Amino acid sequence: MQKTDHVSDFARITPTARIDRPSHGWRAKCLQRLVRLDLPVPETVALSAPTVRSIAAGHPIDSKAILAHFGETSLISVRPSPENPDWGGPATVLNIGLNADQHAALVLRHGQAAADAIYLRFIQSYSTHVARLDPDMFATTQPSASAIKDALRVYEVEMDEEFPFDPARQLAEVLRSMARAWEGTSARLLRQAKGAPAEAPLGLVVQAMAQGIGQGISGSGVIQFVDPVTGQSQITGRYLGQGQGRDALKAEQALYLTHDPRGPSLQDIAPEIFADLLRYGVACRARLREEMQIEFTIEDGRLAVLDAVKVQRSARAGLRIAVDLAMDGVISQEEAVLRVEPRALTEMLHPQVDARAPRDVVARGIAASPGAAVGRIVFSSAAAQASAARGEPCILVRRETAPEDIRGMHSAAAVLTERGGMTSHAAVIARGLGLPCVVGADIRLDPKEKRIHAQGRSFGVGDLITVDGTTGQVLAGAADMLPPALDEHFQTLLGWADQFRDIGVRANADTPTDAAMARTFKAQGIGLCRTEHMFFEEDRLVVMREMIFADSSQERAAALTRLLPMQRADFVQLFEIMAGLPVCIRLFDPPLHEFLPHSREGLRELAEALDKPLSDVTRRAEALAEFNPMLGMRGVRLGVVLPEIYAMQAQAIFEATVEVARRGAAVVPEIMIPLVSARREVELVKTHIDAVAASVRIKEGTDFDYKLGVMVETPRAALRAGEIAQHAAFLSFGTNDLTQMTYGLSRDDAGRFMNTYVQQGVFPEDPFHILDVDGVGELLLIGAERGRQTRQDLTLSICGEHGGNPESIAFCRKAGFDYVSCSPYRVPLARLAAAHLALQDPILH
DSSP: OOTTSOBOOOEEOOTTSOOOHHHHOHHHHHHHHHHHTTOOOOOEEEEOHHHHHHHHTTOOBOHHHHHHHHOTTOOEEEEEEESSGGGOOSOOEEEETOOHHHHHHHHHHHOHHHHHHHHHHHHHHHHHHTSOOOGGGGOOSSOOHHHHHHHHHHHHHHHTSOOOOOHHHHHHHHHHHHHHHHHSHHHHHHHHHTTOOTTOOEEEEEEEOOOOOOSSSOEEEEEEEEOTTTOOEEEEEEEEETOOTTGGGTOTTOEESSOBTTBOBHHHHOHHHHHHHHHHHHHHHHHHOSOEEEEEEEETTEEEEEEEEEOOOOHHHHHHHHHHHHHTTSSOHHHHHHHSOGGGGGGTSSOEEOTTSOOOEEEEOEEEEOOEEEEEEEOSHHHHHHHHHTTOOEEEEESSOOGGGHHHHHHOSEEEESSOOTTSHHHHHHHHHTOOEEESOSOEEETTTTEEEETTEEEETTOEEEEETTTTEEEESOOOEEOOOOSHHHHHHHHHHHHHOOSEEEEEOOSHHHHHHHHHTTOSSEEEEEGGGGGGSHHHHHHHHHHHTOSSHHHHHHHHHHHHHHHHHHHHHHHHHHTTSOEEEEOOOSOGGGGSOOSHHHHHHHHHHHTOOHHHHHHHHHHHOOSSGGGSSOTHHHHHHSHHHHHHHHHHHHHHHHHHHHTTOOOOOEEEEOSOOSHHHHHHHHHHHHHHHHHHHHHHTOOOOOEEEEEEOSHHHHHTHHHHGGGOSEEEEOHHHHHHHHHTOOTTTGGGTHHHHHHTTSSSSOTTTSOOTTTHHHHHHHHHHHHHHHOTTOEEEEOSGGGGOHHHHHHHHHTTOSEEEEOGGGHHHHHHHHHHHHHHOTTTO
């Protein structure tokens, strides 16, 4: 098209017109559907995206042809129509075509005051949205002839030209301004942040004005039929007499729609119009298959529907709306499942800060674990436990957490740290516990004074704060909260999801509380029970330290004998909670020094408890210290060097299996060996465990089954999976450590440079947050293929932090894995994500 050619391509919106969403946008298509429903939509035409792009490129516009369609004396509006309503768009401009003659006609029809208000509004709107003048230049109190003159004078002074009174020029400039605004850098960045492609198309709709002013009942308003926060059926909205557009949402004098004790409502003053709006809402829901917000205008008692948009909603409202639509037969169960984004579920599993309430934000950090909690500040795990014992919710504030903080984290309502990233200790443990957590916050912690400083404010022990792990904000005081939304609609949707998914979902659960939560979220078993967390309880920690400081195998065995009944009770409780579902128990993994105090004061207290000289205790602690604990004496290496530990655990597992079986619950425990690198390690441990099993069978006089498998956490284990699988019934890939070892990165330290690496394109994503399908993923594929070449019935799974990510689930599903395992609070997300994948990829379904 030559730039001298006039753009005049537009389509009248009728029931049969060729209006499509990719070309004309969602608003044009929606208006066509409203026309098909026989709703009173004013005359409307649509400009396609190619036409709008030509206008932005500078091609002249045949605006006279568009005006002629409506009639030369008609007033019109222009609204944006992108393909997706969430992408936004330029501001709507109303009353195009107004000039002195039209103003005089409005005075005759509606009176001086109404005409002045409309004319002044148009001048201001055109000046700010089209001419791009500062809105503050047009501040005025009441519309009047003098106010109109002042506004026209400001325009002329600032633009060095008279305000355009020609309707054709007004329309041409509005269309050109909106088209170019959409192509601007700021608009591109904004819509890209909302998920739109950089070259996303924009259509425009031109509509005859329904004035909203008149001698009879006249005004404008919006109405919707669900609560945007909860999704419950509820008529909400506002109506403003003698108003236009969406003024009713901002005007204090606007009326409510339904009967209201505070004053008259639209239902009171215009019951027939109100009844029509209800009828239109029902029709939109049924035919548009969505809950819509209707924008309407009344002019002298005549109702006009100007627009209908999808109701903006919270995650919990979106789920309830999808389920209700499916229950009413408006959409299918499959579509209801697909309408809810898996990651949106995280907002529903925990208490949340009410978005409608004010927020006193004092600090911001990384939203490491979703949910929100209110509590009083404590600075140590001991203080958190004491607070929990008193029944007082607390927020554990640390510079960064360490393994010895586990008990404090269990006791706290939320965790706040000055340092750390998404894969730091605090973040990973908090997600596993379902604990709200903000890490890397812009606070300064003063451990001596026991205070935190943020944005010029200071908070100390006992001060009340709110931690919002969903947004990464820290709020002063107690914010208004919303409870979790684990209601009937939530359960119904996930029940439908389970019908469609084709990969199993288990939970990582280390405690009875975790296991109970896993059952609540309908996990299909426990995919990873980390037994070392059980030893951090105070009574067990003392015995563990006695075992560590034992001078002989006999002393070590004696200490472990005291731990045996505690471990057996743990496993009995887990088996009973899981009620016959599979439970995969990882044998002891961490290095022994993690169970020792790190301070000299702590070592002195330990020496007193063990009745040993401080020098002996210090010497042993130093001997256990390692230069790189992650690659040191841990996992299967402990089981080979100190076989008594694994023998005690195996005995506890088997005795618990027998005890639960006698109560009528059949259990086939799965025992997993951690950090394996070689086949011989598996052979040695398997020999010991088989011997323990035989001993328990003889002692108890009964038989039982169990499965022995390997946790693949080292690259060598993945590469040698074929020979390892000779002695394993299952391989479970621990992607946390496997990622660390593949990259040679410490998960706890990578946060110092990871953002820079991602920003500069070294890594596409943080590999500890999103599974690296190219590198780590190739090891998974090699291990899976070689393992199943040896043993076709080999069970494959992942049980790392990645197990709850939709991207990881997609990878595992394609690779033929049997299940994924994730923290209990990520089980619902994983169930829904797996259903999405099965519905979107029927080849694998």
